[in-house]
Amino acid sequence: MAITAVMGYRIERRSTRSPFAWALALVLAGACALLVCAGLFIAAGADPWQAFAALLKGGLGSKRAIAETMVKATPLILTGLACTIAFRARLWNIGAEGQVFAGAMFAYWCQSALGDAPAPVQIAMIVIGALIGGALLGGLAGILKARFQVDEVISTVMLNYIIVYALSLLLQNGPWTEAGSFFEQTAMVPDAAQLPVILAKTRLHLGFLFALVAAAVVHVMLLRSSLGYEIRAAGSNLRALEFQGVKITRLIIVVMAISGAVAGLAGAFEVYGVQHRLKSGTLGGLGYTGIIIAILGQLRPIGVVAAALVFGVLLNGATLMQIKSGVPSALIYAVEAIILMFFLIAWAASEFRLRRLHHVE
Amino acid sequence: MWSDLLNLGIIVSVLAATIRIATPVLFSALGEVTAERAGVYNMGIEGTMLMGAFIGWLATYESGSSLIGLAAALLAGAVMSxxxxxxxxxxxxDQIVTGLALNLLGSGLSTYWLRAAFSNxxxxxxxxxxxxxxxxxxxxxxxxxxxxxxxxxxTYLxxxxxxxxxxxxFRSRLGLEIRCIGENPKALDIKGHSVAARQYAAVIFGGAMAGLGGACLTIASTAHFVPDMVxxxxxxxLVIVIAGGWRPGWILAAALFFSFLDALQLQIQGVGIAIPYQILLALPYIAAIVALMIRRRASRAPAMLGVSYRRE
Structure with missing residues (x-):
């Protein structure tokens, strides 16, 4: 052990973390991020107080603002859950980004085959399609890892790029292109296929409730099911799990497929709940933000929901912030990354404690 | 139309483009292999290249000198790493989580800075x-x-x-020590050499090279910075380092292979062969997955790659 004693104190590694460590790390990270954020506001020539006030007002200032914040949080809850499932098993699924696209595309493909079916059938089809689409892309990365030892981080990133080109191919003078449209987008989906609004005069749609249900299901799955046990065990001791007779290759593929399926829901809900059409470019970034959400939420579904709601405030408030103070809304993406970095640092630091040295006679 | 690709002029232009396109990834891959040989898996290369591309471009624009731009890009890469x-x-x-965070930071910060600096x-x-x-x-x-x-x-550089x-x-003392850290850091630590100091040096060198690689995209190529342009x-x-088996010569070969696909893609579009461009653009990413399927990762990787060294 390195001795770094200063004035009778020494930094030591803790054997266990105090229960408040997580909360403390989060508060510290938030405070540091606020300071850096204020610096960025000043650098952009804006009054930080005015900018912060606009950010909060835009995100929480009225019933409509809160509903819109929940709309923004919906896909992030799902991608955060997707990353949580995989990260718990120490599978670094960076592919939620692409699995969002796959879910949206497969859901669109299934739903557009239905024609004039009644709304419940349409919505059931959308959910099933999204789950399958995401599971296919996630499962593919799982197969590449389990059967061919291809690092899942790299394969999922590559698949993220590939799926975006695939969507562009289908949308640009392709079979899905809206007739007569110059843009890379489909026609509007029929009313019966749009997720119903659950709060009048807002855009808050059924997908938000589905996302909360998904969080509850993932929570139960992780803590109460045998699969959840295997996932947690895979994250802590893979060898021991193997000795118990669990087929690791199968587990990898299953976990990646489930993770992908949940991410797929995020894409389909964005298309059928918010955009009401599939277009290229509006689904980007959801998966990468999900990584941050999962880590800030400490890989726990309840934490994920909380982190997603906070990020929903930031994303939603950014528009008003840009109008009121002229700070570009792109700031939010920098701030999200800065919060993550400070959180990681604070979390690592909470592993240590300052201890007063006792004099040994 | 395919036969159009087989005349000498076109072949020369595809090969010349291959060499040119290989430049940024070669810088980044050579920097990364140095860090990885020291046991540190820096997955934040994408974000580091972005900052290099942006800062290099911004400094060139502000100062009017490409040299200052390149120096700024080196510095930006070094600071990121x-x-x-x-x-x-x-x-x-955790190295993977931190690397991902670095990518998000590079992407967010460069986009914000661009919008803030040129909003009017x-x-x-x-x-x-x-x-x-x-x-x-x-x-x-x-x-x-x-x-x-x-x-x-x-490119020559x-x-x-x-x-x-x-x-x-492979032929210097420090290089041997760096490779030793990737395989057995304890051996070096016991001799009283600082593992951390050498890892810092290797990682910062790797980051500076990624910054330079990023700057190639703006200063030597497009003249503009576009968000997420890397x-x-x-x-x-990263794929090239793995496919090249962590050895510089093979890394060069792998870099040339991927940039050849890219150069070919440009030329195919140029002569007007009717393949949707999306398929051509996706080709390097598909090839990357195939390359990793063929060359399995575990084979030649430094034993301690991605594992933080802790004294017991």
């Missing part, structure tokens, strides 16, 4: 890009001349760096 190094070497935070302008201004620099006499050789010796200065890194890693090249650099 210093953040990474503090987090993974000193604080021992209609169009983001361009810079004067570096011109090609034909080598006297050698560039007059038929075929070989225009392919190899009619390139930009940065990147290719020169291949033997330099090889000599450093577009996966940082990730391809």
């Amino acid at each position: 210093l953040i990474f190094a503090v987090m993974v070497i000193s604080l021992k935070i 302008m209609e169009k983001v201004p361009g810079i004067t890009v570096l011109r090609t620099w034909p080598v006297p006499f050698l560039s007059d050789i038929p075929v070989v001349g225009p392919v190899l010796f009619n390139q930009g200065a940065l 990147a290719f020169l760096l291949v033997p330099v890194i090889w000599l450093f890693l 577009n996966g090249r940082g990730w391809l650099a």
